[in-house]
Amino acid sequence: MSLLTHVLACLFGMGSWVAINGMWVELPLVVLEIPEGWYLPSYLTVIIQMANVGPLFITLMHRFRPGALDERPVIYCIVALGVVATLLLAFFWKRTVTFAGAERSVALLVLSFLLSVVDCTSSVTFLPFMMRLGPQYLTTYFAGEGLSGLVPALVALIQGVGLVHCRNATDVNSTTGGGGGLQAINQPANFSTQAFFIFLSAMMVVCLGAFVLLNHHPAVVRVGKGHHRYSGEESAGDKREQGLLLEGLAMEQRSMLAPSEPPPRERRSTFGMGTYSRGELAFIFLVLAWVNALTNAVLPSVQSFSCLPYGNQAYHLAATMAAVANPVACFIAMFTPIRSLGFMLCLTVVGTGFGAYIMAVAASSPCPPLVDSPSGVAIIVVSWILFVLTLSYVKVIIGVILRDEGHSALVWCGAVVQLGSMLGAISMFPLVSVYGLFKSGDPCNTRCLN
Template identity: 30%
Template sequence: MRFNLRSSQDNSKFGVHVLVVLLGITSWSIMNGLWVELPILVVHLPEGWTLPSYLTIICQFGNIGPLVFSLLVYLTPRKKIETPTAFVIVVALTLCAALYGFLWQQRSPIGSKEHSVALMSLTLCQSIFAATTSMAYLAFMSHLKAQYIGSIFIGMSLSGLIPALAAIGQVPGEVECVTNASNITNVSLVYETRNFSQSILLDLNLLGPGMEMTSNHNVDSARHLQNVNGSEVSLRHYNEEPSFSVKYFFLMLASLGGFSFLSLVLLIHHPYCKTEHVDTKKEDNCRLVQINSFTNDSKDTQAEETVERTQFDQKQLSTVHTELQRHQQSDCKEDDASSDKSIEDESIDFEKNAAFNSLELEDKDEKEGQLSRAESWYLLGLLAWINMLQTSFVLAIQVFSSLPYGLFFYNGATKAENIVDPIACFLTMWVRVKSLRVISLLTLLGTLFSAYIIIVAAMSPNPFLVKQTAGGILIIAAWVISTALNVFAKVTIASVMRSQGRISLIYTGGSTQTGTLIGAVLAYVMINELRLFKDSPWC
């Protein structure tokens, strides 16, 4: 296990780090905004508890974007299409965020049921561009020095943190269950707050037939309860409006797109940032595949490197020779011709040895930084597994794992998960892990805590400790720890793959999307087809 603290002397610029972070914020800000708004959305929209599973499976159709991007990269290996793609992504995601603000609550009938067609259509559109960021943004980072790779992940994580902090300030309204009765003067009803598992019995004196109950709340659904003395009694749940609306929440996310667009322009064109650009041809050293289309580029790159190395060696030899001549002139003026010849021969030998040792050290460093093909595929497999769990499957069942403990804990779980994500990414800026054993251990521990979440969700709506505060605290703790471990392992793998070149980063993005797709399909089938996860009515 090897940890290294990154020094400040890494020849990177703080301003470029900031711009890279701003670029990464746009990547998943809309999708993360949807997730942190779920405590409000599941109450207002007709899908209810199954809404997360619908959103998760719809997002997987967004893999069309990465597939098209991968095909273009394969067909046009000499063209770096990631830069124009990044511009298209930023503009498209900004527009989607603005449209969410105005259309999120629109419903349309499909068959005999109503569905949130507008919200789901926008989710499909923005997921295509958001999913492409996993490949396009990482490929774009190959144009910058390796020191900046962690910053793009910090930005991607902040795309979850910023919506989470905004949602905390939003303060979702309470859900209340009230009676709707006739022909009865006294009835006991259940009043349920955010923690709907804790009920308070209230005695209300009602006025009798024709009574109307006034409220400033939104009525979302009702459930028939019982008949008392021939009179019908039912419970309706009312939802108070949050401190600021969902509309303004998404418009705030749209404003972030403007900052990301500006940062992308500066990263490409500003002289301050141009000094941090690198030649990607020298880094296309991926060992995962051998494609003829890349062979010619590789040969050209090797030829250029040979010329540059030869020029460097000649300069190095010239410098050493000059220093030796100065030494001869100052210390050996009185030596005879034979001594001069001896020194000259020694200088030539010294020059050759110095050049040989320099080239040998460079070759050794390059070999130590390279992964074998088996190691590369192993890390990509771990990355797919992590994303299957953390990015799609457990998120789809988050409502089943935490909402049985109360809306308060569900709200806390959605916010905590998005807050811990950037913190874990931020740690990778100082703590580097390169050992495959340590990465495997982190993945195993993250999997164990994810397993706890899955077990609790499978027991919904009556998991253990369901009526105790300790149960809610445990599930939030499980979400925090599993997210921290999985995200740290995920970013660490990406950092290791960054050292393998541009094509390796493209494969890293592909592995990310593959794992996410598998997890989403499994979650949708288990929730909506097999009904392995059960929900519960509000009242």
């Protein structure tokens, strides 16, 4: 295995969702200076789902025009678009225009849509491209995808995003005669939002450079030899070998059609590899949609509700450690890839159980169980870590399984990831943003009166 190829695959994967993940972690600073305020997360949720037109187009092309679309030009276009959009965001995110009688952050919303198109389309283009390399590099790619959330979170932590200082409200409002108690005061950031968006643009440049090297570096090309290639890329020698192979397969098929040995139709795979039956593949895709709905939409939408009642430190610890758990799960899967469907189901049930506890805590905010106890803080932080760890492992193993099923399987893998995320977001948006079923806790006043 080539260390260089592993590094490039990781850097390539980091560019998959780094732009939108970076936008989310920067929200506490962004919302303070735009007219939309904290309604922006709701707008972003809708914008990201609208951006699924990209994956829909790619998936339909693979379905109705198989082999007609090469992912590489598409990847070059979307990554270049990501570089330009994040750079423009650094300079225009605060610009507003008057629309329908009110100030609107049109530039921010339009650029966010373009970045969403980039990241959503990466799900159905980056994974199929990884078919050009060996299966061991797919796990490294998933590790990089996990780092696409961790790296912006760590940079935002250094920046001081969302950090508040609890000060006596009597001191804060002494000039106006305010009451007592503690009041949350936002601390100034260590560097500007503009610098953060420039950092995201640099990350997209790194992703583009890694992709170029994965296509053209001689060491990577040598590593890619011996693996399956896309149609239309075979050399003359490869085609002769395939002709001999097909001739042999034809003879074998004639013998298999004999009455004494009927073909095992119940084991035929949708993607032609024959490793898993249609029912098993349906189960795998169902688990994939469920896991991504939970990890990408349902639970992240209530993270603040589940953690802030225990204090600001608990919130930041849970968010940071959960981000660390994602790449850790990828590294575990790299060395212990357990492909058992039964084990996958058990991990999904366990991860869903932790998610159910987190959801129950969020629903009981601002007075969840053990709100005034250190054990409450420990339980919610550990629950977030184990929730992300178990379900991230499931996602990686499903990716490895579908990689063996072929190029088309990875295209549908990306499509199902986006479908599950979209259904989760659509389910949670009215509960959180319309009906207001979840109440936020106060990071400075955690006590509840019975």
